[in-house]
Amino acid sequence: MSSRRSSSRSRQSSGAPTSAGMTDAQITDLVSKLQQLIPQLRSRHSDKVSAAKVLQETCSYIKSLHREVDDLSDRLSELLANTDSNSAQAAIIRSLLM
Amino acid sequence: MASPQPIINTPETSTTNPQTTSLPDSDSNPNKRRKIAHASPAHAEFLNHINWTSQSEQQIYSANLLRTLRQVLRRNPSPSTTPSKSRQVRYAADRVLAAAAKGRTCWSRAILSSPPPFNLRRLHRHKKAPDAKKKVTGLRSLRNGTEKRKLPAVQRKARVLSLLVPGCRKVSFPNLLEEATDYISALEMQVRAMTALAELLSGGDSPSGLAAESLS
Numbered sequence: 001m002s003s004r005r006s007s008s009r010s011r012q013s014s015g016a017p018t019s020a021g022m023t024d025a026q027i028t029d030l031v032s033k034l035q036q037l038i039p040q041l042r043s044r045h046s047d048k049v050s051a052a053k054v055l056q057e058t059c060s061y062i063k064s065l066h067r068e069v070d071d072l073s074d075r076l077s078e079l080l081a082n083t084d085s086n087s088a089q090a091a092i093i094r095s096l097l098m
Numbered sequence: 099m100a101s102p103q104p105i106i107n108t109p110e111t112s113t114t115n116p117q118t119t120s121l122p123d124s125d126s127n128p129n130k131r132r133k134i135a136h137a138s139p140a141h142a143e144f145l146n147h148i149n150w151t152s153q154s155e156q157q158i159y160s161a162n163l164l165r166t167l168r169q170v171l172r173r174n175p176s177p178s179t180t181p182s183k184s185r186q187v188r189y190a191a192d193r194v195l196a197a198a199a200k201g202r203t204c205w206s207r208a209i210l211s212s213p214p215p216f217n218l219r220r221l222h223r224h225k226k227a228p229d230a231k232k233k234v235t236g237l238r239s240l241r242n243g244t245e246k247r248k249l250p251a252v253q254r255k256a257r258v259l260s261l262l263v264p265g266c267r268k269v270s271f272p273n274l275l276e277e278a279t280d281y282i283s284a285l286e287m288q289v290r291a292m293t294a295l296a297e298l299l300s301g302g303d304s305p306s307g308l309a310a311e312s313l314s
Binding site for chain 2: 026027030031033034037038051052055056058059061062063065066068069070072073074075076077078079080081
C-alpha cells in the first residue's frame, strides 16, 4: 500500500548502466540532455562524446558548482552579518527582488 | 452500512481511457507514474520538473533565501555547538533550493530530510564506516585476480555521480541521469541567485560602509 517513490524507482541497488525498465535509446537520450547542460561539452557533437566522458564532466561540473556555492555562502555570511542591523538596506533589497 | 452500488464509485476514466494522464485522484502518484510509464517516462518526468531558468523562479528563491538567512543569522546560540556561519548559510541555501523543487525530485527530498549540521565531533564518529568498506574492496581485489579489479568506466563514474547528487546512492541509472540533470539546473539557479544577492549587498558601498562604521 505504501509504495514509496524511491522503492518503485530503484530496481537495482548499484548504479549499473543497464536496467530492466528502460531502453538504451532512452538512456542515450538522457545522456545527451545532460551533455547539453554542461558548458564544456555543449559545443561538441554528441557523436564524439562517450557516456563515460559525459559522466566525468558532469561530476566535475557538480563539484565546481558546489565549490561556487560554498564561496558564495562565505561571502553572503560576511555581508549579511554586516548589514543585518541595517533595516533600510534590507528594505531596499526586498523592493528590488519583488 | 455498505453502499448499495459500490462499483459505480470507480471513475469513468479508468474504464474508457486507461492511458489518460489526468486521474481524478492525482494524489496517488505511484498509479500516475505506472500509467504514464507505458507512454514516455522520461518526458513525463520532465514535465513535472521546475523550470530553473525562469526569472520568476530565481526571484522567488532569492526572496525566500534572504528571509531564511536573516532568521538564521539573527539567532546567536552557543558557538561550540553550531557550525560556522558559512556552513549555516550553505545549509539554508540548500534547503530553500530543495523546497523550491516541491518534492518532485529525489535529491530535493534527501536534502530536506537530512539533519542540520552539528558539532565536528559527530562527523568524526561517522568516519568509521568507510574503513569497513575499504576492507571489503580489498578482499574483492584479491579474489578476482588481476583482470577485473575495477568496474567498467561508466559504472565507476555513475557511482561517483550518485555520491555527488544527494540521496541518489541507490537510484537506477536512468533516474540518476534525470536527477543529475535537474540538480545541475537547480544548482546553476542557486549560483545565479546567490551571486545576485551578494552583488546587491556589496554593491551599495556607501550604505554598507556607513553601517560597518557605525557598528565598530
